Amino acid sequence: MNRFKLFADPVGGFISIPRGRVLAYVDHPFVQRLRRIRQLGLGFLVFPGAEHSRFQHALGAMALMQQALQTLEEKGTEISPQEREAALLAALLHDLGHGPFSHVLESVLLPGLSHEAITRALFERLAREDEALWLSVEIFIGTYPRRFLHQLVSSQLDMDRLDYLRRDSFYTGVAEGVIGVERIIKTMRVVDEELVIEQKGVYALENYIIARRLMYWQVYLHKTVLAADKLLLALVRRARALASSGEGSVLDGLSPALRFFLEAPFRTLTEETLAHFVQLDDSDVLGAVKCWTQSREPVLRDLALRLLERRLPRTIFLEDPPQEAELEGWRAATARWLRSRALPDDEETISAYIQLDNSRNSAYQLGHEGIWIWYPDGRRVEFSRATDTPNIAAVSQPVIKHYVCLPREVAQEVGLRRAFQAPEEIS
Amino acid sequence: MNRFKLFADPVGGFISIPRGRVLAYVDHPFVQRLRRIRQLGLGFLVFPGAEHSRFQHALGAMALMQQALQTLEEKGTEISPQEREAALLAALLHDLGHGPFSHVLESVLLPGLSHEAITRALFERLAREDEALWLSVEIFIGTYPRRFLHQLVSSQLDMDRLDYLRRDSFYTGVAEGVIGVERIIKTMRVVDEELVIEQKGVYALENYIIARRLMYWQVYLHKTVLAADKLLLALVRRARALASSGEGSVLDGLSPALRFFLEAPFRTLTEETLAHFVQLDDSDVLGAVKCWTQSREPVLRDLALRLLERRLPRTIFLEDPPQEAELEGWRAATARWLRSRALPDDEETISAYIQLDNSRNSAYQLGHEGIWIWYPDGRRVEFSRATDTPNIAAVSQPVIKHYVCLPREVAQEVGLRRAFQAPEEIS
């Protein structure tokens, strides 16, 4: 038997994992669950190739950690076998707490429970059965004294971000997200137990920051992805509200794990919550949507059919948040449109069909938690203040985009024209 | 509004679809359903990147049809706008009848109903509502007099195969499946309404045939994929048997569509069958597997957990089919192993844990239905008889590989060692 198990990764080539503890965790049900959760949630409705799972991202982040640790060792940083294994495991397990469509559903399905909190809880649960994992937990949460190990797992230049950018740009086919992962890693270095980038890496770093910015606007916050997200959100919110109001049939046919989270308004991080959480994946949500397409409740049915058949609302970006009167006009038009389709026109229903929100993103956070550049003379400078990086400060300003999602017919009636569109699956 | 809708395809670049009938069918629920069916079934358990859907394959086949028609027109073949649209639709809709994990489940979920038959039925159902689609149906089933149009949709060199080979090798990361799609299409030509390949394309064609052969053994019939397939098959077969024997609880929590197919031993191709079929996708099956992990029936529960947590049987390739006595020995060992795990050891259960089968594949079918090479002097020669193709006849012989799937512990006990292994996720 070979000493290594190989995984063929279309993004980064073969991933080789030595048989032993790391491989055992790859096989753990908590990690295998990630095979059933898409990395980009509903993004596949806009980018047909973006069907990749969080599982392959977890493997990819671990593989990048292997490369980073090797580079650092070649430059003289000593890393013990225990630290190495713990760091690999921290990279592998860093996303355990993501649920299905988590960027969308976290607030409605798991109110009060962030995916970071769940990740930590699952991590600790594993550590209670495997003493050696505590080192990994310490690296993950940042209490281990060697800071660079935490920074490789969680910072503005961690293996998570490096892998998801290259992976998401690969599967979406968005050239603007291509980054020089290998080049960035080759310029890493440890000084005073902190992770730094050698000066010669500044341009690869600039490209990485800009690529991240562009991926946000072109993929993660793509107008049609936002529309799909809002539709799913309205759907689950509706189901929860119906369940709360005693309309139990809305939970019929749903998986036990999903029922658990929809039945109660609020769950705390108990063992029971975790036990249900680790049963949840995309198929629970998709299964529920399919159930709801046959619901007697007309709004739930309508929303479910729209999502399943990809008849999505239109997203309109707005230069400013609308005036109250303007918004009222849109809601009134939505109400008329609902009535014309024999649907209820109460406030709650209207809010399911027309949603106002904003996206915000800043590509880089200045300051102490920024990325630090190391010069051959020993100086360290925060990235935005390095030589020849005029645009980094510019992109560190948060950009806020207001938008409204609403039915196409309503948009036309009220004369809302899209101010912005991106090049995939434009409608 | 632009006249075209663009889809970003990571495999072949942008796909551009003019607004109109073709785009309307992309948006049809029958086609949107393919977004929820993985092209390679359980292949993602072995190749982490192989999570792509039949939807993107359908788009890809249609895009290759665009290229093929353009090449043929540039070489003087006249194609009417109606023929063009019909051919594009035939490529887009050619896989409508695939169910979830269809290569695995067709026999047990839809006994007597091939995916080709269902595709045709769905195609005709659409045509009954859209007169213009009949031309597409004729091209699809081969009754349209211009043979090359059918050959582009269904032959040994159709857009289906060209797209799935390039797409599957892309997502699995298997370099052995890389083919020169663009080069092959550029050498297509129509002579006497038949599709031929110009002589200068023979090497691209040889590569295509060999790549297909290698993809079969390395991916589609990979030993661990076979093991997962057999496990899923045993699981669904068990559920169906339990349902038949009155154990109705096995259907609790399943989607209505899946229940429909599991409740009755046999379904004919009625409107009702079709109506349920178009509701089925991967999430129904995955949802059922998750349900069954909590079943009271111990075998169903055990099989379901093994699949969900990816604890797969071992596949052993055998030089010859085993002797009766040998097989009995393996079954007896399996029975002992079942008893040791407090599971029943009846014949049916044993057959769920140890399965004997064979894979067969021939890379190319000689004869009239083969691929024809066209020489500048006007001659046409069947590919295996062309100049300098010594290995094509060799690979047209069917290769048969016998194998057994069984629990790892049993394999070890009876001394069965793997005679073969492939390089991904070796265990």
Add this chain to the structure above:
Amino acid sequence: MNRFKLFADPVGGFISIPRGRVLAYVDHPFVQRLRRIRQLGLGFLVFPGAEHSRFQHALGAMALMQQALQTLEEKGTEISPQEREAALLAALLHDLGHGPFSHVLESVLLPGLSHEAITRALFERLAREDEALWLSVEIFIGTYPRRFLHQLVSSQLDMDRLDYLRRDSFYTGVAEGVIGVERIIKTMRVVDEELVIEQKGVYALENYIIARRLMYWQVYLHKTVLAADKLLLALVRRARALASSGEGSVLDGLSPALRFFLEAPFRTLTEETLAHFVQLDDSDVLGAVKCWTQSREPVLRDLALRLLERRLPRTIFLEDPPQEAELEGWRAATARWLRSRALPDDEETISAYIQLDNSRNSAYQLGHEGIWIWYPDGRRVEFSRATDTPNIAAVSQPVIKHYVCLPREVAQEVGLRRAFQAPEEIS
């Protein structure tokens, strides 16, 4: 015979050229000459893959022009067959006037003759024999009334730049230069005969501008490329000076074309000059360098050997231009080092070994000659003033980097440490 000739381009896939006038110009000796001129001059000394010729760039620019014209026609812009052919030829021929290592040698080999001037002269010479080419000349120089055709050939978003960026990043392996060429072209549009980019293309455009910026600093102005350039410049300058001072043997063994340009201090754009120019390619210069390695003149010999064997000077980037005294110190150290190597230490020789210069680049030029964004409501806005492009104005400021190239031993002696280095072939 096929109606098209295919070229296999590793960068952009097959290039298909219809037989006729465009193909005839591909075969013209002026264009074939470009096969013998490397696109990146001495860049291959730093980036081992960067050995690609200007010929493939010319083909690539023409292929992008095909795509751009097709997109514009699909959006309703009418383009006559004559305009189409003329635009393709303008893209194909746009670099005719580049000589060997032209970014380096233009000033010393062809003082007073820019490559733009020579391109135009060659263009016109061709047009005098082919009446139809005048339309192409008009498009090239910008006198044709339909502005967008000129902008596709020569502007901040022309086919030249799009092709060289994607091609140079491909061959250097610099991921930071990857751009979404296809996406950018798909968002082109013509309004009032001007080329504009639809609003949905702003992010692809931002990536293009930043990629261009990064390619300048990482590739075109890479410190080791600068060092090689300076060495070649010193070498040719030395040869010319020796020739001027009557040391005719320095021209022995050189090609007639190169002798022509080295013999006289200054050439005007006569027929004779052009006739010699079109004989010049990389092999003339490399051949001369090899000759000079056997020269009796010790400095010429030393410089030639250093270039041939890739023993390059060191480039040091400086925060500011050096003070006079500081520079004098460096020159004095260089003089000592020359004496220690038994080489002359006169002013001219010192200047051959230590060269002070600066690089400057701005990624984007604001203003009327900028790139214009088109909004669905008909407005046009200059790119840096579009919504959400905070960093474009930042990168339009010229960046200036002062540097000195000098022998490594001298750099060490005077304590000059590199303040900057880039990740290829670091020494």
Add this chain to the structure above:
Amino acid sequence: MNRFKLFADPVGGFISIPRGRVLAYVDHPFVQRLRRIRQLGLGFLVFPGAEHSRFQHALGAMALMQQALQTLEEKGTEISPQEREAALLAALLHDLGHGPFSHVLESVLLPGLSHEAITRALFERLAREDEALWLSVEIFIGTYPRRFLHQLVSSQLDMDRLDYLRRDSFYTGVAEGVIGVERIIKTMRVVDEELVIEQKGVYALENYIIARRLMYWQVYLHKTVLAADKLLLALVRRARALASSGEGSVLDGLSPALRFFLEAPFRTLTEETLAHFVQLDDSDVLGAVKCWTQSREPVLRDLALRLLERRLPRTIFLEDPPQEAELEGWRAATARWLRSRALPDDEETISAYIQLDNSRNSAYQLGHEGIWIWYPDGRRVEFSRATDTPNIAAVSQPVIKHYVCLPREVAQEVGLRRAFQAPEEIS
């Protein structure tokens, strides 16, 4: 200073070379010379991207050796630091003896001196100055007892072939040559000091053998490449004959190194020969061709112009070698054509314009020097006799293709039609 020097290789990613002896040899003038020799000779006249040098191939072969040695060590084969360095150097230096266009010119420029013999001579010359290099020489020539090290450098599965296949298919854009280098290397193993491939690698191996076969016919022996080769051969043969007959002016303007080899009919492997050889590169030959375009000898001038301006002969593949009478007819037609162009029509000149030859290739050599497959039970089987490799024996038969190269006009007159053409730059 970093401990490694990085080279950005567009084909295989970054190549990392530790500072020390290996890097010192990369910088050696013998290796730097390879930067000026194209890997595929005149292939760039057919495949515009195929301009890559032997230098990057040498680096690539060394990088694959790094990977192979690492895999073997991970599987338990002990390799000493001396052996490792010697093997890396053997891979780096394995092609030192290639001259410009060596597959074409070896017979006429260096009659009696194979590139293998020159490589060995240069290797030994280096070893005489660097004692430690003798281990590398032993590995290279096969006298070192550990056979697998030699096999990695020179066998049917050596790093040379693995690198040139992937590199040449990358730069030509020929998908049929894509191989799974990483996969093949991962299945290497050492048994009894012999290199074997584990059974799971058979399909990657089959793909490699077929890819090599296809690259021969599609690239290395492409009809237009053959035509260019024959033209260059006729040209140099003509020049040598003229020189021999006292027409010394034919050597005017040529580089000293090239003159050395053209002046004498035969050179033995002396120090003087080597000293001239290491001065030779592509620029000497291209420079000579350019000189000859201005020769007074009309045939030399005509041939030189044809090559420089890419007006190549036509290659016609023949089913059998022509009958004597047929050949005489072609030669007579060639003579008439020469007279019509006011060129001499003597036998020697005719032979310069019409050349008969054959290409032969077998994709794999059976027998003891074949590739050996290793089974988990310890058996070793020669590849063509392994399970499921029906086509390997078929492609091990040599394929012979007869062809004639002659002027296009003559081909048309005598009614010779191309029986075969390949898809690039078809004319």
